[in-house]
Amino acid sequence: MQTVPETTAPRKPQAFYATLHGLAGVITRPADAVLFLEAESGAVVTLTAADVPHLVVLGEVPASMAQYVEDMARGGYAAVACRRLQEVA
DSSP states (O other), X not given: OOOOOXXXXXXXXXXXXXXXXXXXXXXXXXXXXXXXXXXXXXXXXXXXXXXXXXXXXXXXXXXHXXXXXXXXXTTOHHHHHHTSOOOOO
């Protein structure tokens, strides 16, 4: 008899940038509830079904931070934009 190695499914991102009622923050699900963490005041809101129409999910935090670090390593946003190939169609 052989032992079969355990495989784990890749984890989905656990944090997303979002806006709720026009306030910028991050949504995350550390347990059973989905939480919205507002950036400026530090408020934490437990999201309900009534909040969903007012929620706009913008993107994954890990992917955004990776792109930010890459851009800064190349001289910042302006330097990256000015170095792009400008082709005429």
